[in-house]
Amino acid sequence: MKVYIDVRLLDKKNNTGISRYIEFLLDFYISKYSDVDIALVTNDKFLKYRNxxxxxxxxxxYNILHFILFYFRFKRVDSEIFHSPFYSGFLFGTKKSKNIITVHDLMYRFVPNFFSPNNTINRIKIIYFDFIVSFSIKNADKVISVSNSTKQDLLKFLNIDSDVINEAPIKILRSNDEILKRNNLLGIKYFFYCGNNRKHKNLNFLINVFNKNTALPLLVLAGNGHKSCQNVLSVGRVTDEELRSLYENSLGFIFPSEYEGFGLPVLESLFLKTPVILSKIPAFLEFKKSKNTYFFSLNDDGELVRILEEVIQKGFIKDEYFLKEYSESNIICRYESLIEALNG
Incomplete structure (x- = not known):
């Protein structure tokens, strides 16, 4: 095999951000080599992907014993590349393959009480993850960060440099307006959020803003774990086609997070001509060159309301230069250059 790809976090059912990234990598490597030259390492007995x-x-x-055993199971793999699309790779370096690891974020280290509100439990879990993450990154031949923000976090944590290659926005070719019909959203003005409701996403702040300011348009939430309430509508899990429809028909996408490694929904929104309202955190400020990104200070509800009103007035502004920088073709060129340098 020319390329091994670790797809153990591929989750087509929940369509996570890492799943989307893995599918992008699969398409890239298949187009560069061929599917018969690619091996996928998986926990799914029933996985099939082309040839x-x-x-x-x-x-x-993310099991320490399994992490150690994984090295002994795959250390003799004879391939040009072994790509780990997340921060669990090899315990030590391997002689026969060049190892690439992608780091999306170091959230567990920078978000307070990420694992548990109990400080002792949280600290133990950080040490547990540090073992896996630090060995994986230190023993990779190439480390990819998905943003400059993640690159800086890696330098702080491990003093390891990395190549910045952003994630590519998913290609959603069709939209499905059935999601609008089912939820009586046709012709309705609304703002949009898609994702989970983990603490660092800061959704309670966002929901409270719309609860208190009922003159604002509706807030629509897509994803697991959300509930409808005053001026807020939860539509649950959605397909890619329904997601496109929700993006395209919204006044703007709101991302109020306290921490992110990158922010793929930002690009998805902008490519579908939807303005984006963002909290002022390092990963999001990388998008400030766009004419369609608006920023508010964390947990400043007054500033957020003012920006929402501004977005309603302005709508989407044409901005081809910014979109070209984050285009799939540009990102593919960066991967080509990285592999060339790795093999050179």
Whole structure:
């Protein structure tokens, strides 16, 4: 095999950000080599992906014992590249393959009480993850950060430099307005959020703003774990086609997070000509060159309301230069250059 890709976090059912990134990598490597030259390492016995070779393992990426055993199971793999699309790779370096690891964020280190409100439990889990993450990154031949923000976090944490290659926005070719019909959203003005409701997403702040300011348009939430309430509508999990429809028909996408590694929904919104309202955090400020990004200070509800009113008035502004910088073709060129440098 020319390329091994660790797809143990591929989750088509929940369509996570890492799943989307893995699918982008699969398409990239298949177009560069061919599917018969690619092996996928998976925990899914039933996984099939074109004509790729499937290698099943019970070893989980974030179990320390499994992490150690994974090295001994795959250290003799004879391939040009072994790509880990997340921060669980190899315990030590391997001689026969060049190892690439992608780091999306170091959220567990920078978000307070990420694992548990209990400080002792949280600290133990940080040490647990540090073992896996630090060995994986230190023993990679190339480290990719998905943003300059993640690159800086890596320098602070491990003093390791990395190549910045942004994630590519997913290509959603069609929209499905059935989601609008089912939820009586046709012709309705609304703002939009898609994602989970973990604490660092800061959704309670956003929901409270719309609860208190009922003169604002509706806030629509897509994803698991949300509930409808005053001036807020939850539509649950959606397909890619429904997601496109929700983006395209919204006044703007709101991302109020306290921490992110990158922010793929920002690009998805902008490519679908939807303005984006963002909290002022390092990862999001990388998008400030766009004419369609608006920023508010964390938890400043007055500033957020003023920006929402401004977005309603302005709508989307044509901005081809910014979109070209984050285009799939540009990102593919960066991967080509990285692999050339790795093999050179």
């Amino acid at each position: 790729c070779n499937i290698i099943y393992t019970k070893l989980k990426p």
